[in-house]
Amino acid sequence: MDRNNIYHGDCVDKLKEIEDGSIDLIYFDPPFYTQKKHSLSTRDNSKKYEFEDSWDSLDQYLNLIESCLIECRRVLKSTGSVFLHCDKTASHYIRVLLDKIFGIKNFRSEIIWSYKRWSNSKKGLLNAHQNIYFYSKSTNFKFNVVYTDYAPSTNVDQILQDRERTKNGKSVYKKDKNGNVVLGKEKKGVPLSDIWDIPYLNPKAKERVGYPTQKPVLLLKQVLKIASDEGDVILDPFCGSGTTCVAAKSMNRDFIGIDKSLDAVALSNRRLKEMIITESALLKKGTESYIEKSGFELALIKSIDAIPVQRNNGIDGFLRSHFDNKPVPVKIQSKEETLEDAIEKLERACKNKGYSLKILIQTKKEIGNSRLFKINSDIEIIKANQLAIEELKKEISKTYKAQP
Numbered sequence: 001m002d003r004n005n006i007y008h009g010d011c012v013d014k015l016k017e018i019e020d021g022s023i024d025l026i027y028f029d030p031p032f033y034t035q036k037k038h039s040l041s042t043r044d045n046s047k048k049y050e051f052e053d054s055w056d057s058l059d060q061y062l063n064l065i066e067s068c069l070i071e072c073r074r075v076l077k078s079t080g081s082v083f084l085h086c087d088k089t090a091s092h093y094i095r096v097l098l099d100k101i102f103g104i105k106n107f108r109s110e111i112i113w114s115y116k117r118w119s120n121s122k123k124g125l126l127n128a129h130q131n132i133y134f135y136s137k138s139t140n141f142k143f144n145v146v147y148t149d150y151a152p153s154t155n156v157d158q159i160l161q162d163r164e165r166t167k168n169g170k171s172v173y174k175k176d177k178n179g180n181v182v183l184g185k186e187k188k189g190v191p192l193s194d195i196w197d198i199p200y201l202n203p204k205a206k207e208r209v210g211y212p213t214q215k216p217v218l219l220l221k222q223v224l225k226i227a228s229d230e231g232d233v234i235l236d237p238f239c240g241s242g243t244t245c246v247a248a249k250s251m252n253r254d255f256i257g258i259d260k261s262l263d264a265v266a267l268s269n270r271r272l273k274e275m276i277i278t279e280s281a282l283l284k285k286g287t288e289s290y291i292e293k294s295g296f297e298l299a300l301i302k303s304i305d306a307i308p309v310q311r312n313n314g315i316d317g318f319l320r321s322h323f324d325n326k327p328v329p330v331k332i333q334s335k336e337e338t339l340e341d342a343i344e345k346l347e348r349a350c351k352n353k354g355y356s357l358k359i360l361i362q363t364k365k366e367i368g369n370s371r372l373f374k375i376n377s378d379i380e381i382i383k384a385n386q387l388a389i390e391e392l393k394k395e396i397s398k399t400y401k402a403q404p
């Protein structure tokens with residue numbers, strides 16, 4: 001089978017055409033046994049993509065996974081690995097199959113792909129992860145250590161000092177004969193863990209092609225980084241929109257993709273011609289950088305039982321409870337804003353949304369001649385406690401002064 005091609009057909013049949021021991025890494029993201037058809041349309045609604053995930057029985061589903069795994073093991077080089085992407089629906093059965101075919105001793109990791117999700121609350125915990133099982137063909141498997149940054153709470157100064165155990169087994173800082181601490185070897189960071197925080201593709205991401213359950217290229221790049229090198233051959237027997245192949249091509253690896261849907265094959269080929277990979281601003285800057293609100297603002301928002309929102313110029317939060325069956329946006333007047341500026345910003349952010357109640361929290365006294373009364377706005381203004389107390393004090397001291 002030629003490299004750098006996407007093949008159409010059932011993966012078990014197609015895998016049989018691949019030579020023994022010729023593949024370095026296999027990633028596959030099969031249907032998850034959701035017992036439904038997955039469908040999604042492109043952003044301009046010009047094309048609908050679908051794949052079927054309904055089965056007569058769990059056995060029928062597991063038969064496909066097992067047959068595929070048997071072929072995958074055969075085509076892998078002895079240094080190769082398989083990464084099987086699944087979720088809570090059938091992960092426990094799949095892990096047993098992996099143990100059976102690859103051997104318990106070749107289990108390397110269960111990677112938890114964790115992401116943030118917005119969802120309406122339903123009874124039970126919000127599902128915010130999927131599982132990727134990493135098994136190697138032998139214990140002599142290819143692996144590249146990847147380092148990540150230390151957590152902000154880590155005392156790096158301490159990490160740089162060597163430690164040793166006392167006779168009682170207690171871990172202490174190592175000291176030289178003069179009593180000075182011994183500095184350890186250069187530290188490159190923390191080795192990548194098995195929990196990967198990689199954002200789901202957002203609905204507006206350019207990388208999104210409208211294929212149901214499309215995975216982010218960034219996720220695949222991380223898989224490829226740890227278990228393959230440039231020039232290696234990567235195989236995806238359930239390639240869907242071709243995400244694995246795009247990641248492989250962008251990292252100078254060869255690839256083979258297989259899918260039983262003709263639409264998926266055509267889409268993968270198109271994506272490979274014009275590769276669009278969305279960088280995650282969240283990963284680049286870190287989650288903390290998205291928290292723009294000051295402690296004062298967060299406290300104000302929480303004091304009125306609202307949920308803060310980040311990265312919105314005109315709205316700082318929404319009340320937890322709706323009014324008139326609609327969300328209630330809240331804005332806090334910032335230090336730089338006049339009351340009028342704040343009203344205008346909130347009005348702009350709420351334009352065409354049809355909210356029945358909009359709240360502005362006034363944080364400072366209006367100075368000078370306010371044009372406030374000229375603004376046609378139905379925003380309700382409430383005073384921040386701090387401002388209300390200041391005004392109260394002034395009012396009371398005026399009364400004192402007025403007394404004879």
Ligand SMILES: C[S@@+](CC[C@H](N)C(=O)[O-])C[C@H]1O[C@@H](n2cnc3c(N)ncnc32)[C@H](O)[C@@H]1O
Pocket residue numbers: 009010011012029030031051052064211212213214215216237238239240241242243244258259260261264
């Ligand atoms: C979850 S999707 C893969 C999504 C892909 N990872 C992506 O990022 O776009 C599963 C894919 O498996 C394909 N598929 C299902 N059964 C198959 C089989 N027996 N042989 C080959 N492909 C199959 C479906 O057509 C679908 O495209």
